[in-house]
Amino acid sequence: MSLCQDSVLEGNPLNYIEQEIALDTETDFGADVPLSISAALLRRLEDTARPCVRMAIEGASASVGAIPAWLERASDIRTVGFSERNGQSILHVKAPTLGDAVPEVFDQQTLWPGMASAEDTAVQLIGRVGHIVRGQEAASDMYDQPLLKHFTHWQGLFKREVKELRLPASFKGAPVPVTLDIAVVENAKVLSAQTPPPRQIRIVGKLDMVRHSTRSFGLVLDRGEEVRGVLQEGDPDLLKRYFGKEITVFGKAIYRPS
DSSP states (O other): OOEEEEEEETTEEEEEEEEEEEEEESSOOTTOOOHHHHHHHHHHHHHHHHHHHHHHHHSOSOOSSSOOHHHHHHTOOEEEEEEEETTEEEEEEEEEBHHHHSHHHHHTTOSOTTSOOTTOBHHHHHHHHHHHHHTTOTTOSSOOHHHHHHHHGGGGGGGTTEEEEEEEEESSSSEEEEEEEHHHHHHHHHHHHHSOOOEEEEEEEEEEEEEGGGTEEEEEOTTSOEEEEEOOSSOTHHHHHTTTSEEEEEEEEOOOOO
């Protein structure tokens, strides 16, 4: 793992960490990976990175409107190239840590517990969510139905000579490789089928957390449960006026399989 500086965040250089993704394929391609495989892999990484990052930061993987600048920074995965090691093709990429890309989230110490750390990258989050889906953890807060749909789209890659990928992930420590394969795709389908569809609701609770940078907030209900939300329209400063007060929220509820 190494560091390099390729971008600037408000006058400060943004560090990119080099990471590896190992491909186990039917044919030994080495560093000469066909475009039909490499293009599909890069497209899936790009399509999955943003919802994984958004899920970790906001508690929901999808939202209406333009992509915010912080999400563009945090999910900015760059391709370095392919190499060969022990019969596997190794894709070298680099990405910023969340702490570098979205420092305000960690400075405020308002990230929901267990979702991500400042040392995580978008690549590691893809691996971590894939690992949780592989284990069919129905009560996990690391995914929702839209994010599960993104993992089902990996099916096409695993029908093009790719048996499995090994991605770095983080579990309260140094990154460790996790497997992403057709089993993850099938489990994503199962979990998605078990997830109730979104529906409009009205909910009452105390506004306990407000994060202006990502327009997200937390409500504490009478029973002590916490509900996470994202303000999709309107001025986020509106939330600050009601901080610590009981409010009524009208919105769309996103459910877990559990």
